[in-house]
Amino acid sequence: MFFTLEEISMALADLERDEHGYLIDLNSWDENIAAELAEEEGISLNDESFRLIYFLRDEYTNNNANQPNERNMVKALKNDWPEKLTTKALYSLFPMGPAKQAGKIAGLPETKRKGGY
Numbered sequence: 001m002f003f004t005l006e007e008i009s010m011a012l013a014d015l016e017r018d019e020h021g022y023l024i025d026l027n028s029w030d031e032n033i034a035a036e037l038a039e040e041e042g043i044s045l046n047d048e049s050f051r052l053i054y055f056l057r058d059e060y061t062n063n064n065a066n067q068p069n070e071r072n073m074v075k076a077l078k079n080d081w082p083e084k085l086t087t088k089a090l091y092s093l094f095p096m097g098p099a100k101q102a103g104k105i106a107g108l109p110e111t112k113r114k115g116g117y
Contacts, residue, residue: 012036022110026060029107037105041096045105049093052077053106060108067111070098 012033016024021040023029034053038045045053055077059066068076070087078085090098099111 012040018110020104020110022104023107026057026107026109029057033107034105037107041101041105043094043101046093048082048089049102049105051080052090052093052098052102056103056106056108060106067099067103067108073098 015028015033018024021037023033031050034050035045038049043049052073055073056067059068059076070090073090074085074087081089083089087098090102094101094105103109103111
């Protein structure tokens with residue numbers, strides 16, 4: 001099924017979001033929604049971005065709503081990453097913070113963690 005750019009743009013506008021722009025319904029997310037959220041955040045997505053996004057979604061849905069911090073993201077993904085994975089590399093993908101910004105684009109609820117390990 002193909003959508004026009006206008007139809008895709010309407011998709012995010014039709015979804016319920018909290019006061020910080022996070023999706024209310026995790027199940028209303030798809031890659032088109034992710035692309036729109038990323039555009040709002042001023043970033044572009046690539047294969048590595050989606051690798052992290054899908055990891056976060058999997059952790060949340062299959063691991064008791066776990067939302068890992070950056071250190072744990074690196075530990076979990078380092079063997080599946082195309083090059084050496086560092087926290088700096090994650091921040092290059094999601095400059096406002098991989099846990100919060102990638103989580104938002106992944107359609108997850110806002111994490112209440114305040115940083116640190």
